[in-house]
Amino acid sequence: MTLLRHLIAALVAGAVIWALSVQLNAFRDFQMAEIAVYVVAIAGLSLLIGLSGQISLGQGAFMAIGAYTAALLMLHLNWPLWAVFPASAAVTALAGAVVGLAAARLSGPYLAGATLMLAVALPSLASQFPGVFGGDQGLSVTVIAPAALGATFPPTRWLAWVCALAALITLVILANLGRSRVGRNWRAIRDDPIAAALSGLNVGALRVLAFIVSAACAGLAGAMLAITTSLVSPGSFTLSLSIALLAGAVLGGLGTLTGALWGALVIVLVPTYVTDVATSHGLSGGVAANIPIAAYGVVLIIVMLVFPYGIQGGLRRLAGQFLPTSPTRPGSPGQRAPAGEHAEDLDSPYRRPPVSEHQEEGTS
């Protein structure tokens, strides 16, 4: 049932994306591809933080692993895209397993510190081994739309399709995973690891598994980014990427897949819009250049003040006010709803119940 529902939702979303990609101009198609990249990366991170309760600043580094894997496979072995994507995800998942094994013993700020190190150190490997990774120049990859689509077919639309499809498949898999036994176990170890361990759950293994799934998402996102930007270079995977992804996850609403979409939209669209507005109002170069950064900060602050549970949490609260009859909605934040009810209440599977906010403050 759940699977069917998610598949239908994905099909509807796919149809909408297809219709939009045909309607919109080539640059918007490109932005759709970018949004898809961020949705996948943020969804993985959101799952890790919102469901399993581990924080990671290394998502950008995992994206780098996926991107370099994709570039190397395409350059040296000429693998087709449908094989490159899963392979990049798999290689990155492996890296995630290694990091996850080390990280499973850490929590809170210590885990953030360990993954921060990864984000700082890993991209510079590319500069250390320029023969393999192309140094600071990076590796360039080209993806050509199939000839069957015609010579005039906009290449960016093909990118949008490929990335949106990959993103939808990922979201369906994550949605089902979140509602499966694994997802419930993750919530259990997030809310109370000791109680979960007493109930017979292997807390360490579950944490590592969450890391692996999150890394696989990042790897896939990295491969998607590689074909979108047609270049893989260390300059694209700086610490600020990891922080932007984390901000996107928090902004959208931790632990929700729809929240990942909101986060990606903010990251991709806000800077473009604000730059357009700033330049069209004739602001001087130095001011206009810094306005997108300031606007991003303002959005971050406002969302956190108005919607402490992210955009998705805020929307759900608004919807709750207009639909007060919803039977399973928990009451005020702070009132603890039984675990079984969480799963029933979610309109997407990773809803982080408001109550866990207090939980995490306690544990971290």
Added chain:
Amino acid sequence: MNKSHRLRLPVIAAAVTASLVAAGCGSSSSSGSGGSGGGAAASAPGITSTQILIGSHQPLTGPAAPGYSEIAPAANAYFQYVNAHGGVYGRKIKYTYLDDGYDPSKTVSVVHQLVLQDNVFSIFNGLGTPTHLAVVKYLNSTKVPDLFIASGCDCWNNPAAYPYSFGWQLDYVREGKILGAYIKQHFAGKKIGYFYQNDEFGQDGVKGLDFEIPQSQVVSRQTYVPTNVNIGPAVAALKAAGAQVVVSFAIPAFNALFKLASLKLSFNPTLVASNVGTDPITLGGLLEAFAKKGGAKVNGNQLTQSIITDGYLPTLGDGSNSWIALFKKVHDTYDAKAPFDGNVLYGEAVGYTFVQAMLKAGKNPTRAGVVKAIEGGLPQGASVAPYDYSATDHGGMMGAFIGVIKNGAIIQQGPVWTTDTTPTGPVTQFSGSQPAAPASGMP
């Protein structure tokens, strides 16, 4: 299954739809502006009867912003001057430069925006080697002129692969050869060390140096990457090797770090540095800022004193030069907030070259037409040496003079030297002289 379950599907679908429609709304408003110009005068994308729209990617924020963020506003200042003096065949130049923060993936994004959404006629003066490498293939496959790239990488000069790309400034191989020839002549028998950025920029420069400097003289080769500011070990290695002359192919920030690190080790070699990293005003400012961070106070002008470098534009201090007078006038009118330094001079000079090219491309310019116009050769203009533009050469300037920094200004030493990028091509004295700037200020 309760009520909220049945609501779930539409909610997700609606969220996706709403967000993507939001993405779409912007496009419908902006795509109208670029496409339909004014009738017959719209000879190419970005050209209307009244306007030439060009775009660029520039590091307005981020690590490369200090200094380099002044270039695009300065070019724009020159365009405003041109617009106020009749424009290019009556068309006004509109220059949209977007911030890429020196991040190649952002470069890809903003260049797509400029080409696909804003419909620019050409990309102009895109700044940075790693950043521009991310878009050079895209621009050439979509046949968008990629004019006067703000990077001295030899890689742009490849008309077979990149027919639409043109370099402008002296490339690093030629620069290395000119500096190398000077070192060979003036520091014969001295021990020489290299300090360079470990990418195309530094490697190209070292390639040029090695064409000229005898290998027996080079005692140490040290590199840095721009993301790692810990250059202490590299400086210590140069000192240990006993280098008496250090040749640096580094960006301003790393020349400043080098200078401060060698002060700490009381290592005081003669510093010969690429033009890229030696604008005295930028470098002096960085030295003072870095020293302040470390709790020390230094005098920037004192530390930059007697650095040997090269220059391909007239020196700022040369008030008698007609180009400096012209660019100072334009700067004071349209860009007065910025300091009149090497970056501003660079921006205005490259803007001048663009106007030269557009005038040559004729009254109804096309994208292919402007490429052809540049391949037919451009007059020397603001550069001290001629350009090499032809159907087989898209490099740019062919030479430079040697200069020494004195009291915060580069002072030209001797004649202008020209050379090519081959291992054996000689470094020869340029026999011509720089023409004076036109009185009107228009090419």
